[in-house]
Amino acid sequence: MTVSNSTLSLPLADRYARFKEAVFSGLEEITLPGFDQPVNELDLQSLWFGGAFGQEFISLDGKKVQVVDFGVWNSGPGPDFTDCTVKVGTQTLRGDIELDPDARDWERHAHGGNPDYSRVILHLFLDAPDELFFTRTHEHREVTQVCLSPSALPEKSKPDRGLAAARLGRCHAPLKDMQPGHIQSMLEAAAQYRLEKKSVRLHRCAAAQGREQTIYQALAQALGYRNNQQPFNILAQRLPLKRLQKLSGEERESLLFGVSGFLESVRYEDTLPETRRYLRGLWESWWKQRDSCRRWLDPRQALRWKLAAVRPGNHPQRRLGALTALLSRWNSVSGPLFEAGRWSRDAWCETMLAIGHDYWSGRYTLLSAPTVKPLALIGATRVQEMLANVAYPLLIPERTRLWAEYLELPALLDNQKVRRAVLRLFGSDPRGLEFQKMLHHQQGLLQVYEDFCLEDDSACAECPFPERLKEWS
Numbered sequence: 072m073t074v075s076n077s078t079l080s081l082p083l084a085d086r087y088a089r090f091k092e093a094v095f096s097g098l099e100e101i102t103l104p105g106f107d108q109p110v111n112e113l114d115l116q117s118l119w120f121g122g123a124f125g126q127e128f129i130s131l132d133g134k135k136v137q138v139v140d141f142g143v144w145n146s147g148p149g150p151d152f153t154d155c156t157v158k159v160g161t162q163t164l165r166g167d168i169e170l171d172p173d174a175r176d177w178e179r180h181a182h183g184g185n186p187d188y189s190r191v192i193l194h195l196f197l198d199a200p201d202e203l204f205f206t207r208t209h210e211h212r213e214v215t216q217v218c219l220s221p222s223a224l225p226e227k228s229k230p231d232r233g234l235a236a237a238r239l240g241r242c243h244a245p246l247k248d249m250q251p252g253h254i255q256s257m258l259e260a261a262a263q264y265r266l267e268k269k270s271v272r273l274h275r276c277a278a279a280q281g282r283e284q285t286i287y288q289a290l291a292q293a294l295g296y297r298n299n300q301q302p303f304n305i306l307a308q309r310l311p312l313k314r315l316q317k318l319s320g321e322e323r324e325s326l327l328f329g330v331s332g333f334l335e336s337v338r339y340e341d342t343l344p345e346t347r348r349y350l351r352g353l354w355e356s357w358w359k360q361r362d363s364c365r366r367w368l369d370p371r372q373a374l375r376w377k378l379a380a381v382r383p384g385n386h387p388q389r390r391l392g393a394l395t396a397l398l399s400r401w402n403s404v405s406g407p408l409f410e411a412g413r414w415s416r417d418a419w420c421e422t423m424l425a426i427g428h429d430y431w432s433g434r435y436t437l438l439s440a441p442t443v444k445p446l447a448l449i450g451a452t453r454v455q456e457m458l459a460n461v462a463y464p465l466l467i468p469e470r471t472r473l474w475a476e477y478l479e480l481p482a483l484l485d486n487q488k489v490r491r492a493v494l495r496l497f498g499s500d501p502r503g504l505e506f507q508k509m510l511h512h513q514q515g516l517l518q519v520y521e522d523f524c525l526e527d528d529s530a531c532a533e534c535p536f537p538e539r540l541k542e543w544s
């Protein structure tokens with residue numbers, strides 16, 4: 072399935088896209104995560120596996136290449152992805168895929184002489200030497216090569232450039248004279264544009280990995296809060312839903328905690344008796360599965376959790392506990408997200424808020440003491456984040472009437488970027504406060520802030536937003 076922006080188009084989003092394009096056409100730089108910094112191979116593999124580069128390519132020797140099945144993220148020695156199906160020209164091939172930042176990595180890492188790589192049918196890379204470079208297995212079979220293009224990514228991905236300066240912007244003057252209805256309409260359009268971009272990403276992932284896996288990955292990512300979205304995403308890609316669904320609840324939980332690295336990083340003697348019982352249960356199952364995941368325990372392949380400055384309630388160990396609890400109620404969690412016709416916001420929120428876990432509903436981390444009272448494992452703000460980033464982006468393109476439901480959502484999250492945007496656009500104008508109360512206003516402000524404030528390096532002098540605002544009115 073090919074997903075384009077136009078199949079998901081919502082009318083206001085189109086208007087905002089034209090508004091933004093007229094300003095920036097010809098000025099956009101093309102970036103890929105890591106291109107201006109050392110390429111992070113894990114992020115790259117995650118983008119590929121999630122279908123972000125698409126499914127159809129042209130090989131270096133001019134053949135049409137279609138990835139029919141992205142296979143399995145390999146946990147053992149050998150190529151990155153195994154059991155894949157790829158069509159090259161008229162031939163259908165089944166085998167493995169290797170992804171490298173540079174084509175020459177194939178020889179640098181001696182894959183050409185390694186029998187573990189003899190089933191490779193497709194070699195992917197982002198960069199290649201000017202001279203001809205062939206990829207060959209140890210049996211001297213030539214492997215189809217595809218150079219991935221950053222322009223295939225659904226949107227440019229930028230490294231986080233922090234915050235724009237905290238001061239009143241030049242757009243403050245025209246905004247002050249603008250009728251509130253016009254500002255509202257501009258922010259709603261920007262919010263719709265933002266939601267549409269999320270929809271494209273999710274539907275592209277669904278085309279590559281299936282809708283159920285996409286829902287699972289996206290919910291796992293939402294549990295990562297701001298700092299740990301990517302490790303959660305990679306964990307869900309490495310341990311796909313189909314694999315987890317074949318396991319018992321205990322096996323599933325031990326596999327998730329084992330591959331996360333949390334089981335091996337905690338010293339038994341540092342824990343409290345109840346935690347020791349919990350860990351013993353996990354280890355009983357983990358030691359039987361550990362060998363099949365050896366590659367992911369290698370420090371170079373291990374997940375990089377960010378633990379500094381994470382609030383206790385958002386600690387990834389607790390969030391992982393929430394993911395295991397969520398998986399034990401999978402049908403009621405995922406069912407309403409399958410088709411817009413089955414959707415009921417109230418029922419879904421009730422399901423999510425009721426999710427609990429014998430151990431994790433009363434703990435922040437494996438080293439912490441029990442909390443005085445049980446805590447909501449997935450609280451109201453997290454559920455709202457899931458509505459905004461998973462449920463509505465999946466469902467609204469299929470049933471645009473749900474946009475009205477989205478507009479009713481209050482803003483529950485405090486966001487530093489939103490506060491900075493309000494300060495720059497509205498200063499002390501009381502309307503600034505009004506535009507922080509609803510989720511879609513926040514989302515619209517974030518979009519304007521990212522598209523204009525973070526793109527500007529002229530202290531507002533050359534920012535086109537203030538002039539363009541007149542046209543919006």
Ligand code: SF4
Pocket residue numbers: 239240241242243495496519523524525527530531534535536537
């Ligand atoms: S950069 Fe543009 S949008 Fe941002 S505050 Fe300045 S004038 Fe306003």
